[in-house]
Amino acid sequence: MLEIKSVTCVKQDRCLFESLSFSLQAGQIMQVEGPNGAGKTSLLRIIAGFARADEGQICFEGQDISRDYDTFAESLLFIGHKTGVNQQLTAYENVQYWLQVHGYGADEEEIYTLLGQLGLVGLEDVPVRTLSAGQQRRVALVRLWLNKARLWILDEPFTALDKKGVALLQQQFESHLANGGAILLTTHQDLTTQFSSLKTLALEYRH
Numbered sequence: 001m002l003e004i005k006s007v008t009c010v011k012q013d014r015c016l017f018e019s020l021s022f023s024l025q026a027g028q029i030m031q032v033e034g035p036n037g038a039g040k041t042s043l044l045r046i047i048a049g050f051a052r053a054d055e056g057q058i059c060f061e062g063q064d065i066s067r068d069y070d071t072f073a074e075s076l077l078f079i080g081h082k083t084g085v086n087q088q089l090t091a092y093e094n095v096q097y098w099l100q101v102h103g104y105g106a107d108e109e110e111i112y113t114l115l116g117q118l119g120l121v122g123l124e125d126v127p128v129r130t131l132s133a134g135q136q137r138r139v140a141l142v143r144l145w146l147n148k149a150r151l152w153i154l155d156e157p158f159t160a161l162d163k164k165g166v167a168l169l170q171q172q173f174e175s176h177l178a179n180g181g182a183i184l185l186t187t188h189q190d191l192t193t194q195f196s197s198l199k200t201l202a203l204e205y206r207h
């Protein structure tokens, strides 16, 4: 599904990674690991097409993503470590807005049911800025239950989640992988027991 070919990234005269190559197939999950500043977020942003690599190529289904970025974007769901949730809107409004922008359908009842399943009962209609960090993260993650993207790129998705939140997210990962999706993520969470086929990519801090 995804192929990273000899990708190099230099930031502030520091080479974060050089000639990096790997691939990710349908049904696979890969965890990018490494110390703070190693370049994990930079790598995810390059793969998502938000930043350019200094060298190398990103291919999705055999085609360079820059050749037809719109088609690639339809297959991609990216959630950054900043949640991307509008603090002034309510949880319900955030989900509704996101669905409209991406052209996905879900009726009112479906959205409320989902927010409830994610532990947000009674909090659906208050501004997100009044929610806790973990509750805000849950609002951001609702997108994982409402999209048709095959490739998920997630930067620290477990941040601020409690044990129940972590379990819910892991279950959703399993379902996505079983449906032929692929996941590339950064996390400090140990996923090896949950995902026996987990691939890992370790980035070192290069001086």
Ligand SMILES: Nc1ncnc2c1ncn2[C@@H]1O[C@H](COP(=O)(O)OP(=O)(O)OP(=O)(O)O)[C@@H](O)[C@H]1O
Pocket (backbone or CB within 6 Å): 011, 012, 016, 034, 035, 036, 037, 038, 039, 040, 041, 042, 043
């Ligand atoms: N837009 C930018 N301009 C200049 N330097 C940047 C930019 N973005 C990132 N960097 C630098 O690139 C390096 C890697 O940053 P990055 O955010 O990719 O690391 P990370 O591995 O995700 O770190 P963390 O674990 O702390 O989230 C850092 O030294 C950072 O200062």
